[in-house]
Amino acid sequence: MAPAPLDLPLSKEKLDEINAHLSNLTPEKILQWAVDHIPGLYQTTAFGLTGLVAIDMLSKITSSPPPLIFLDTLYHFKETYELVEDVKTKYGVPIHVYTPEDCSNVQEFEAKHGEELWRRDENTYDFVVKVEPAQRAYKQLGVKAVITGRRSSQGADRASLQPLEVDSTGLLKLNPLYQWNFEQVQAYIDENQVPRNKLLDQGYRSVGDWHSTTMVSEGQDERAGRWAGKEKTECGLHKDYFSMKSKAKGAAGPFIEAFRPNFDPNGCHLPPLPNIYSRDISQQVFTHRSYYARPTHVFEDHPNDPSPDNEKFEHLGDVVLGLCVTSLMMQMYPGLHVGPSTKIRALIVGNNTLADISLRYKLPDRLRLHPAQAVTLRASVHIQADVLESFIGGLYHEQGLDAVKNWLEPLFSPYATAAYQMVRLQHGLPLLPTPSSSPPASPRSPADELALTTTIGHLALFNQRLQKSDRTVEWIYSDAAEEGNENTDEAAARASKTTPVWYVRVHVDGELYGKGRGNTKKAARNEAAKVGLQRMGTFVWCVHCGLIAPTCAGYAAYASSSV
16 A cells, blocks of 8 residues: 555644654655655755765665756856766756746846846845745745755754654745765765766865855865855745845836836837738737647657747747847947946846836737646746747747837837936946936046056956966065065155055965065055966966067066066
8 A cells, every 4th residue: 555645734742743753764764764754745956965875875866856946046166067067967856946937147147136146145146046946946846855965963053853844834844864964975976986076076075156155175075065164054945935035126127117208107108019011920929839849859850740839930030030130339438338238138138128018019919829838828927028028029020120129129128218317326326317328438538548457357358267266365465674675764755645556466275476575455466466467377468579488588587587
């Protein structure tokens, strides 16, 4: 007879009874019990060591292990994404990937929430990258319980873990390895040849987002490298949901709400929707792929049987829309640089914006959908946005680019204006009273241009090289008296309270790579970075003489005095 599933929700007495039983079992037995008794069971994982042990154990317990839920914050290390693929290959378990709402990459996320949200507002960052995506996954997948990789030996909030817990939303959380320590986990990984994150061989012991994860020293706690220097010990996923939601500012996407243009209630300022005259094109534009229930996982349609849904027009419309919006922005803000331009465009063509426009034109009402899914699909922001892109693609297919631009340019101009203002605020700039064009740049002298070129480039390139190779860098400042290559009195004569001279040495992985001096700390670091780049085998042009830096006399003289 098949084991009986748990009757949810659990009473406190029943939960205590279950924990008393599970506390005497091995992790494998706890997992077996869960597979037998818990309905709607999934495993949430960031592919840490304990989670990987559970994945491996489950692969040996059942031929149908619980599916995985991976919350992709968009800021994971590349080694973590590589590990996800390794797990897929080895275990073949389904992996459901959830990203922050309406964001599929860092550019879209930062266009919506601004740069370095983790630094500006940790609570909001944790909510939008972990808590909200998790709740969305649980709702969409029908999750009743999740397997976690938490252990009591990790300390802090995890010190008093029980095998089975119920959080504030009623979700069951199973902690099968709650009694294991790090050494037991590591031994299992090694003995069973479980895939692991390559960063663990480079001094990391617990890996999260790249911006909040550091290497740990021998003898430190395994999670010491997470949020180093802060009292924080959890990302929010295992904290009280309602408390996290109340602390998060703008979790519902205030950027999108704030920059929606104020078309009047009667829509008289909304450009009229163009006509698509071909009945066949129009019908395909408004036919969702669910209508014919055709298979989607095929490489190519037969030439005599092309798919009759709007997916191809949607793809075409996406490209045409991007072209039109980019062209519009170049007209409105000709001086805009690529970075801010990318953020503005992401706001303009984001799903929330496109869905808002689609609803104004009542395009979702015209969709042909599978009857069983019609209500749900029409309410989806993604579907609302997709049908607008499909209409753009159909219009372009029938009437060409000019017809599309004549419609979209007046339509998107107020969106572009509002998004431009918003991105200015994100960059710490004031709003413009009439942002119809980019503010004129102040004229620069040739000397200014040279100063900018020599101050910025080498340091940025040096930092980029170090970040890519995951190396440790330390900048040590000193005064002229400590420098052996310059007369102290001469340095003091040049320096003053208003124009100080800064000295810096740069050490990479504990080894001196170069030193520099300048009137600002950044200028000094840039000079040291020049020498460091040479040590790393990276050659750059000298702006003074047009030669490759190591062959430039001035550069070579400084490099020889610095190493």
